[in-house]
Amino acid sequence: MRAAVVQPSGALGLIDVPQPAPGPGQVLVEADVIGAGYVDVMLSRGEYRGIPGPGSVPGVEVVGRVQAAGPGAPGDLVGRRVLAMPALGGYAERVVVDVDRVLPVPQEADAAEAVALGVNALVAEIALHRAGAVAGEHVLVRGAGGGIGSLATQIASARGAEVTAVTSSAARGERLLELGATRIVDRTASTVPDQTYDVIVDTVAGPDMGRYLRLLRDNGRYVMCGGAGGAPGEDLLPTLLSEFHKSPTLVAFSLNSVTAAELLRSWQEITARWTEGLLTPVLHQRLALTDAEHALELLERGTPFGKVVLLPR
Ligand SMILES: NC(=O)c1ccc[n+]([C@@H]2O[C@H](COP(=O)([O-])OP(=O)(O)OC[C@H]3O[C@@H](n4cnc5c(N)ncnc54)[C@H](OP(=O)(O)O)[C@@H]3O)[C@@H](O)[C@H]2O)c1
Structure with a gap:
């Protein structure tokens, strides 16, 4: 089968590789569509969980059909349409x-x-x-024009929150207003907003994170769920200490450690809202798997609004 493999240069190359076989408790999924995300950029640079980039196949999400079940995996999954979230290896015809x-x-x-x-x-x-x-709380989303951010904006708005979306252009701001944001902050014009918030959803982290942490109200909650802007500055922990009187909660959260039960509960809520027309998937561009390198370039430049997907056929 064909897979997009990180080359020693850091670029992706589409090459023939052996088809993997499902091990115990695993299934083999044939991809119809593959999701591209910033995490794939980090992997290709060798910046993801200590995994060396060269030789790796990026890709942590695929929608397709189950073709085979390994020992101990339920046989009735075969033929089912699924969202599969492999640890890696999604940029391939099968995973x-x-x-x-x-x-x-x-x-x-x-x-x-x-x-x-x-x-x-x-x-x-x-x-x-x-x-x-x-409902009624003030939520700020950083990286709002990105794949996660555009959905966080919609979901927070659907929960009845007032949503401030931090983004990088007026055009992206317009799209976010359509998705439910009530206020737009252009990060290229002013570094941090001038309001305070009950909740901050941060997909960026980076050197400004401490300054955003200061925007929490009393008993505010800050969820850091991405690092598109790199590592936080050295002021982060001193800021947490200086903001101690507000009882802030600072949480880091990765899907990798979410239980199967929480994943299923959350996915059922998402698909229910989607089928009721209350949640709009935001698609930036469909590209062939042969153009996977171009997808990473787009993500690295931060130009997509929403999701870039790859088509293996
Ligand atoms: N928690 C998890 O389990 C999990 C799962 C998947 C991915 N992630 C991580 O979440 C982060 C976002 O992923 P994504 O797929 O949403 O990425 P994405 O689609 O590339 O969006 C990231 C957005 O962040 C903003 N941004 C980028 N660089 C920035 C900078 N230097 N300073 C400020 N803002 C910047 C841009 O939005 P604007 O132009 O609108 O500001 C960009 O569109 C990545 O670090 C990814 O690895 C986490």
Whole structure:
């Protein structure tokens, strides 16, 4: 089968590789659509969880059909349409994945839209759930024009929150207002907003994170669920100490450590809202798997609004 493998130069090359076989508790999924995300950029640079880039196949989300079940995996999954979230290896025609990282996709659903929700909607939904965001609260989303951010904006708004979206242009701000944001902050014009917030969903981190932490109100909750802007500055922990009197909660959250039960509960909420028309998958562009390197370039430049997806056929 064909897979996009990170070359020694850091660029992706589409090459023939042996088809993997599902091991115990795993299934083999044939991809219809593959999701591309910033995490794939980090992997190709060798900046993801200490995994060397060269020789690796990026890709942590795929929508497709289960082709085979390994020992101990439920045989009735074969033939089912699923969202599969492998640890890596998604930029390929087929991928093996643990059964507890497989979620059902409605038969009639568009596969590209399902991927556009996929990991991004799960991160956004669980981040807001863990933050306990409720109607009437003020929520700020950093990286709002990105895959996770555009869904966090929609989900927070659907929960009845007032949403401030931090983004990088007026055009992106317009799109975010359509998705439910009530206020836009252009990060290229003013570094941090001038309001305070009950909840901050941060997909960026980076040197400004401490300054955003200061924007929490009393008993505010800050969920750091991404690092598109790199590592936080050295002021982060001193800031937490100086803000101690507000009883802030600072949470880091990764889907990798979410239980199968929480994944399923969250995905059911997402797909229910989607099928009711209350949640819109935001698709930036569909590219062929042969153009995977171009997808990473787009993500690295931060130009997509929403999700870039790859088509293996
Ligand atoms: N928690 C998890 O389990 C999980 C799962 C998947 C991915 N992630 C991580 O979440 C982060 C976002 O992923 P994504 O797929 O949403 O990425 P994405 O689609 O590339 O969006 C990231 C957005 O962040 C903003 N941004 C980028 N660089 C920035 C900078 N230097 N300073 C300020 N803002 C910047 C841009 O939005 P604007 O132009 O609108 O500001 C960009 O669109 C990545 O670090 C990724 O690795 C976490």
